[in-house]
Amino acid sequence: MSDEIRLQVKNLCKSFGVTKAVQNVSFNINKGEVHALIGENGSGKSTLTNMLTGIHPIDSGTFILDGKEIHPKNQVEANDEGVSIIVQELGTLSGLTVAENIFLGHEDKFVKYGIKNTNAMNKEADNLLEKYGFSRIKASHMIDEYNFEDRKLVEIVKATYFSPKIVVIDETTTALSQEGREELYKHMERIRSEGNTIIFISHDLPEILDKSDTITVLRDGVYIDTVKSKDMSEDDLKKLMVGREVTGKYYRTDYDEKISNEVVLSAKNVTVPGIIENVSFDLHKGEILGFGGLSESGMHEVGKAIFGASFDREGSVTLADGTQINDIPTAIKHSIAYTSKDRDNESVVMNQSIGDNICLPSLDKLASGPLRLLSDKKLRAFAGKYAKEISVKMVNTDQFVSELSGGNKQKVVLARWIGKDSDIIVLDSPTRGIDIKVKQDIYQLMDQMRKSGKSIIMISEELMELIGMCDRIIIMRDGKLNGELMRSPDMDENSLISKMV
Amino acid sequence: MGSSIKTTEIKKLSGKTKGYLVLVVLLILSWAVFKVITPGNFGSPSQLLQYFQAGLLAATGAVGFYFVMVMGMFDFSIGSNIILSAIVGCVMATRFGLGYPGFVLGSIICGAIVGILNGIFYVKLRIPSMIVTTGLALIYEAVSNYIAGGVVQTLPSSLRLFGSMQGSIVLAIIAFIVAYILLNYTKVGTYTYAIGSNEFVAKNMGINVSKYKVIAFIISGAFFGVEAILSISYGSSMVAVTGMSSMSRNFTPTMGCFFGMAFRKYGIPIQAIIIGEFIINIIFYGFIALGAPTAIQDVITGLVLLIIITLTTKVDKGEIVK
Numbered sequence: 001m002s003d004e005i006r007l008q009v010k011n012l013c014k015s016f017g018v019t020k021a022v023q024n025v026s027f028n029i030n031k032g033e034v035h036a037l038i039g040e041n042g043s044g045k046s047t048l049t050n051m052l053t054g055i056h057p058i059d060s061g062t063f064i065l066d067g068k069e070i071h072p073k074n075q076v077e078a079n080d081e082g083v084s085i086i087v088q089e090l091g092t093l094s095g096l097t098v099a100e101n102i103f104l105g106h107e108d109k110f111v112k113y114g115i116k117n118t119n120a121m122n123k124e125a126d127n128l129l130e131k132y133g134f135s136r137i138k139a140s141h142m143i144d145e146y147n148f149e150d151r152k153l154v155e156i157v158k159a160t161y162f163s164p165k166i167v168v169i170d171e172t173t174t175a176l177s178q179e180g181r182e183e184l185y186k187h188m189e190r191i192r193s194e195g196n197t198i199i200f201i202s203h204d205l206p207e208i209l210d211k212s213d214t215i216t217v218l219r220d221g222v223y224i225d226t227v228k229s230k231d232m233s234e235d236d237l238k239k240l241m242v243g244r245e246v247t248g249k250y251y252r253t254d255y256d257e258k259i260s261n262e263v264v265l266s267a268k269n270v271t272v273p274g275i276i277e278n279v280s281f282d283l284h285k286g287e288i289l290g291f292g293g294l295s296e297s298g299m300h301e302v303g304k305a306i307f308g309a310s311f312d313r314e315g316s317v318t319l320a321d322g323t324q325i326n327d328i329p330t331a332i333k334h335s336i337a338y339t340s341k342d343r344d345n346e347s348v349v350m351n352q353s354i355g356d357n358i359c360l361p362s363l364d365k366l367a368s369g370p371l372r373l374l375s376d377k378k379l380r381a382f383a384g385k386y387a388k389e390i391s392v393k394m395v396n397t398d399q400f401v402s403e404l405s406g407g408n409k410q411k412v413v414l415a416r417w418i419g420k421d422s423d424i425i426v427l428d429s430p431t432r433g434i435d436i437k438v439k440q441d442i443y444q445l446m447d448q449m450r451k452s453g454k455s456i457i458m459i460s461e462e463l464m465e466l467i468g469m470c471d472r473i474i475i476m477r478d479g480k481l482n483g484e485l486m487r488s489p490d491m492d493e494n495s496l497i498s499k500m501v
Numbered sequence: 502m503g504s505s506i507k508t509t510e511i512k513k514l515s516g517k518t519k520g521y522l523v524l525v526v527l528l529i530l531s532w533a534v535f536k537v538i539t540p541g542n543f544g545s546p547s548q549l550l551q552y553f554q555a556g557l558l559a560a561t562g563a564v565g566f567y568f569v570m571v572m573g574m575f576d577f578s579i580g581s582n583i584i585l586s587a588i589v590g591c592v593m594a595t596r597f598g599l600g601y602p603g604f605v606l607g608s609i610i611c612g613a614i615v616g617i618l619n620g621i622f623y624v625k626l627r628i629p630s631m632i633v634t635t636g637l638a639l640i641y642e643a644v645s646n647y648i649a650g651g652v653v654q655t656l657p658s659s660l661r662l663f664g665s666m667q668g669s670i671v672l673a674i675i676a677f678i679v680a681y682i683l684l685n686y687t688k689v690g691t692y693t694y695a696i697g698s699n700e701f702v703a704k705n706m707g708i709n710v711s712k713y714k715v716i717a718f719i720i721s722g723a724f725f726g727v728e729a730i731l732s733i734s735y736g737s738s739m740v741a742v743t744g745m746s747s748m749s750r751n752f753t754p755t756m757g758c759f760f761g762m763a764f765r766k767y768g769i770p771i772q773a774i775i776i777g778e779f780i781i782n783i784i785f786y787g788f789i790a791l792g793a794p795t796a797i798q799d800v801i802t803g804l805v806l807l808i809i810i811t812l813t814t815k816v817d818k819g820e821i822v823k
Binding site for chain 2: 054055073074075076077091093094095096100104105107108111114115116117118142
C-alpha cells in the first residue's frame with residue numbers, strides 16, 4: 001500500500017427525485033489498497049460506485065483518476081478509463097457464450113473487415129480462464145450452462161483481465177459460497193499487490209476488517225469519515241455507520257426456554273428430484289427452526305417445498321389439523337407465509353406501490369360488501385398501519401417499491417405477512433444484503449412473533465444469525481439432513497461447519 | 502430411474518446433433534402422416550422438392566426476421582413489405598428498363614428502407630413494435646397500390662430466373678450464408694443476443710441499443726426484400742392488396758422464425774428455420790392433397806404448429822412466459 005492518490009472524489013452529488021442519495025461527498029482513495037465503503041442501506045455506497053462506473057450519470061461533482069477527470073457514460077467507457085465493477089446480482093448475459101460475455105463491448109479487437117474472429121476470441125478467453133485457475137469453465141460454452149457461482153467467476157475475469165486501475169466489488173460476497181469467496185479474496189489480493197485499487201462494498205463487518213486497508217463510512221448520502229482498518233473494531237464501525245452506540249438486544253439472549261410439544265407443521269420424506277431428498281422434520285408452536293448449510297445444500301428448496309412452491313415435490317407437508325400443503329394458495333389460506341431469498345424477483349412486485357405490495361395477499365380479507373369491492377381508503381389504512389408498525393423508511397405507501405433500498409424492500413415483505421397475520425413464517429435469507437440496523441429490527445420482530453406463538457423457519461447462510469436466533473438448527477448437506485443442534489450458549493460456528501462440509 | 506439413464510445418454514450427444522435429430526424426426530413424422538392418409542398424390546421425391554422450394558421463399562425472410570425476434574420485438578408489416586418490395590423491384594425492371602439489377606437491388610433496397618422506417622418509428626415513438634408495424638403496414642399497402650396503379654404487376658418471362666429451381670436455390674443459399682455470417686461472425690449477432698437477453702445490462706456495456714434495434718429491422722427488411730424477389734418470380738405476378746390483406750403473408754415467415762427461436766438453444770437457429778419452413782410446407786401441401794376444406798385446413802394447421810412449437814420450446818419450470 002502506498003500513499004499515492006489514485007482517485008479523488010470531489011463534491012459529488014446525486015438525487016433520485018426528492019431523495020438525495022449522495023450529498024457533496026469528497027474523499028481520496030490510494031493506489032494499492034483495498035478501500036472499503038460501508039454504511040447502512042440507502043447510505044449511498046452503490047449510487048457512488050455506479051456513478052464512477054458509468055451506470056448512473058453524475059449530477060454534479062467530479063471523479064479525478066490519476067490526475068485526470070473522468071465522466072464515463074457506460075461501463076465500457078469506464079473500462080477504457082481503467083475502472084470496472086463486479087455487481088451484486090447477476091452481471092452476465094444469457095444466450096451468449098462465456099467468451100462473448102467476457103469481451104462484451106470490447107469485440108472490436110477481434111473484428112477485422114467487419115467479421116468477428118470467434119476462434120481467436122475463444123482462445124484468448126480460454127487462456128484467461130486458465131490463468132485465473134478456472135479452466136473447467138470453457139470459453140465457447142453458453143454461459144447458461146453454468147451456475148450462479150461460476151457465472152460470478154466469469155464476471156471476475158471480465159472485470160479484471162485488463163488490469164484496471166480500480167475494481168469495484170459491490171456486495172458480491174453475500175451471493176457467494178465460502179469457496180467462491182476464497183476465489184474472490186485471492187484475486188483481490190493479486191490486484192492489490194499489482195499496485196491497483198479495490199473499492200469493496202460489503203455489509204459483513206468482520207470481512208471488511210479482515211480484507212480492507214482503509215474504510216470510508218457514508219451515512220444517508222453524507223460522507224462521515226475515512227479510517228484505517230487496523231485501528232478499528234466492529235463496534236467502532238457500527239457506531240460510525242449508525243451515528244450512535246448500537247444499543248439494545250441484537251440476537252436473542254434467552255437460552256433455557258423449552259420448545260412447545262405442539263407440532264404445527266410436519267414434513268415427511270419431502271423430496272424434490274435433484275435438489276432435496278427425504279427431508280423430514282416437525283415444526284413446533286412458538287419455535288424458531290433454523291436451516292443451515294452451503295448455498296447448494298438444498299436448504300433454500302426446503303422453504304419452497306413447505307410453501308407448496310416446489311415442482312414435482314414428493315412426500316407430504318401436513319399441518320396440525322391434517323391439511324396437506326401441496327400448492328401455494330392452500331399454504332396461504334392456512335396461514336403460511338414465505339419470503340424468498342431472491343427478494344427482487346420472487347418477493348416484491350417492483351413496479352407497484354408499497355401499499356399494493358403489502359395488501360396483495362390480504363385482498364380477500366379487505367374486500368367488503370356483496371360485490372366484494374375494495375375500498376382505497378381501507379387499503380391505504382391497512383398498508384399504512386403495517387408499514388408504520390415495522391418502520392419502513394418511505395415517503396408514503398404510494399411510493400414504488402423499486403425506489404426502496406434492499407433492507408426496506410425486505411421490511412415491506414415482512415409487513416405484508418404480518419398484515420396477513422400468518423402463523424407459520426418461512427424466511428429464506430431474511431437479512432441478506434441488509435445493514436445492521438434493519439437486521440436488528442428484523443431479529444426483534446422475529447423474537448416478538450415467536451413470543452406471540454408464531455412458528456418461524458429461518459433459512460440462512462449466515463451462521464451467526466442462526467446460532468443467535470434459533471431454538472433448533474438443522475444442517476443440510478447434499479440435499480439431505482445432516483444433523484440437528486439445540487440452542488445453547490456454547491454453540492459456535494465450527495460445530496455447524498463440521499456438519500456442513 | 503431407467504428414464505434418467507436414458508436422458509443422460511441423450512445428453513451426451515452434442516447440442517447440435519440433438520437439435521438436428523429432433524428436426525429430422527419432425528420432418529419424417531409430418532411427411533409420414535400424410536403419406537399414409539393419402540399415398541397417391543402426396544410426398545413423392547419430386548413433390549418433396551416442390552415443397553422444399555416453396556419453403557425456401559419464407560425461409561429467406563425468416564432468417565432476417567430472426568434478428569428482430571431475438572431482441573424481443575415483432576413485425577406485422579412483413580406481408581406489406583414483401584408486396585411493396587416485389588412491386589418496386591418489378592417496376593424498376595420493367596417500367597424503368599433496369600433488368601435484373603433493377604429488379605434485385607430494387608426489391609432488396611426497398612425492403613431495407615421499409616426496415617429503416619419500422620426501426621426508426623419504433624425507436625423514436627417508443628411504442629410497442631407490434632403496434633408501430635401494424636400502423637405502418639397500412640401505409641406500405643397504400644404505397645404499393647399507388648405504385649402499381651391498381652394493376653397487377655407481372656414479371657416478364659425474361660426475368661423469371663429466380664422462379665426456377667436452380668435460380669431460387671442459389672439466391673436462397675446466398676441469403677442463408679449472409680444471415681449465418683451476420684449472426685455468428687459479426688458484432689451485430691452478439692449484440693442481438695445481448696439485447697435480447699437483458700437490454701439494461703447491454704446498455705451498460707456501452708451497446709447503443711436503439712441503433713442495433715434499427716439495424717435488426719434493416720436486416721429483417723432486406724431479407725424480406727429477398728423473399729419478395731423469390732415470391733414474385735415464383736408466382737410471376739403480384740397484386741397490391743389493401744385493407745390489411747397483406748397480413749396473411751406474415752404467417753409462414755413468422756412460424757419459421759419460431760422454429761429458429763425454439764432451436765436456438767441447440768445452436769442451430771438458421772438451420773432450424775430452413776428445415777422448419779420445409780415442415781410447414783409439407784403440412785400445407787398435405788392438406789391440399791387431402792382436399793380438406795380451407796377452414797378445417799386452417800384449424801388443423803394452427804393446432805399442429807402450436808403443438809410443434811410447444812414440444813420444441815422447453816420452458817423451465819416456473820419461468821414466466823409472455
